[in-house]
Amino acid sequence: xxxxxxxxxxxxxxxxxxxxxxxxxxxxxxxxxxxxxxxxxxxxxxxxxxxxxxxxxxxxxxxxxxxxxxxxxxxxxxxxxxxxxxxxxxxxxxxxxxxxxxxxxxxxxxxxxxxxxxxxxxxxxxxxxxxxxxxxxxxxxxxxxxxxxxxxxxxxxxxxxxxxxxxxxxxxxxxxxxxxxxxxxxxxxxxxxxxxxxxxxxxxxxxxxxxxxxxxxxxxxxxxxxxxxxxxxxxxxxxxxxxxxxxxxxxxxxxxxxxxxxxxxxxxxxxxxxxxxxxxxxxxxxxxxxxxxx
Numbered sequence: 001x002x003x004x005x006x007x008x009x010x011x012x013x014x015x016x017x018x019x020x021x022x023x024x025x026x027x028x029x030x031x032x033x034x035x036x037x038x039x040x041x042x043x044x045x046x047x048x049x050x051x052x053x054x055x056x057x058x059x060x061x062x063x064x065x066x067x068x069x070x071x072x073x074x075x076x077x078x079x080x081x082x083x084x085x086x087x088x089x090x091x092x093x094x095x096x097x098x099x100x101x102x103x104x105x106x107x108x109x110x111x112x113x114x115x116x117x118x119x120x121x122x123x124x125x126x127x128x129x130x131x132x133x134x135x136x137x138x139x140x141x142x143x144x145x146x147x148x149x150x151x152x153x154x155x156x157x158x159x160x161x162x163x164x165x166x167x168x169x170x171x172x173x174x175x176x177x178x179x180x181x182x183x184x185x186x187x188x189x190x191x192x193x194x195x196x197x198x199x200x201x202x203x204x205x206x207x208x209x210x211x212x213x214x215x216x217x218x219x220x221x222x223x224x225x226x227x228x229x230x231x232x233x234x235x236x237x238x239x240x241x242x243x244x245x246x247x248x249x250x251x252x253x254x255x256x257x258x259x260x261x262x263x264x265x266x267x268x269x270x271x272x273x274x275x276x277x278x279x280x281x282x283x284x285x286x287x288x289x290x291x292x293x294x
Contacts, residue, residue: 005030012036017063020044028053035060044068046092052078063087070094070116076102082109089287095119100126107133113287118143131155135287150244153264157245157257166250173254176269176277177243180256183217183279188236195232214294219270219280222294241265265292 008030011019014037026034026048034040035057043058046068055078058064065087076098082088089111098106099121106115107130116139117127124144130136134156140149190213194206207226214222231237238260245257252271257264266289268281284292 003029004033008033015039018042018044020068021048022068023047025049028057032057038062040064041087042066045072047071050074052076055079056081059085066090068092069096070119072096074098076106079106079109085109085111087111090114092116093120097121099123100129103127103130107136111287113137114139116140124148127152128155132159134160137285137287150259153259154245157247161247162249164248164250166248168248168251168254172271173246176254176271177246177256179217179277180243180267180269180279183213184236184238184241186213186217187238190227191230191232191236194227194230217279218294219272219278221280225294 005024005026007021007024008026012033012035016037017039018041019034022044023046026045028050031045031050031054034043038061040061041063043061043064043066045054047070049072050069051073052075055074058067059081064085067088067090070092071094074093074096076093076096079102088109091106091109091112091114093106094116096119098117100123103122103126106112113135114137118140120143122143127138127144128151131152136156138149138152144152190210193209197206210227211224214225218225231239233239240260241258242260243256244259247255247257247266249255249268254269255266256269257266264285266283266285267279268283269277270280271277279294282292282294283289
């Protein structure tokens with residue numbers, strides 16, 4: 001008679017994409033059976049009886065993208081089997097025995113971005129030791145303070161910055177920052193105008209005003225931009241953005257980094273022939289930096 005959990009047997013025969021076995025008496029052998037289902041993308045095993053042996057089996061799931069392992073007996077050593085995994089990008093390891101050493105193993109997973117670390121044995125020094133991983137987004141609500149997490153992000157940016165001999169005066173940097181902040185304010189005013197006037201049939205004026213805004217604050221490639229969406233929250237789309245860093249690319253180009261709640265953005269500013277600064281691009285950090293509309 002099989003000692004496997006009935007749900008493990010059932011899942012192994014299925015074509016499921018997502019499962020949750022939270023707090024059920026699931027063992028490593030059960031996970032081996034479950035992993036016969038190669039379509040799994042999202043696997044929840046929180047509070048089960050698994051160990052690092054289960055990670056060897058889970059690494060055989062080619063589509064696995066989200067893995068929840070909180071409150072299990074894993075140490076993280078089994079993540080060595082994920083060193084070439086093509087998909088896994090989000091892991092929850094809350095309240096496990098993962099420490100600084102096994103964190104280094106985990107952060108070598110190629111596609112990993114989000115890592116939930118509350119309740120682990122990871123120290124702040126151990127976290128800083130993997131700050132050279134520019135894609136990593138550790139999530140901590142209780143393990144580390146907001147100030148510590150911001151320091152970690154700053155370390156990541158420092159590692160990622162390209163080496164350059166170019167310098168800019170504080171005056172030039174402030175001019176670029178002020179131009180970006182003025183854009184944020186102008187966009188908030190336009191969004192308020194659009195929200196009030198959209199139902200009045202003033203679409204042409206709404207479009208005209210936003211194009212004028214882009215012509216004033218952005219480079220020529222954005223001059224015909226239109227916006228079909230806007231924020232109705234106080235302060236508009238950029239109301240929560242706080243400038244946290246700058247990166248000098250050359251004497252005529254800098255990145256200005258902002259934080260807004262959980263989002264990290266950067267804006268490419270280019271100095272024009274008339275010495276004004278204009279916004280050329282916006283990117284959002286989603287593991288890697290990806291294009292974001294202005």
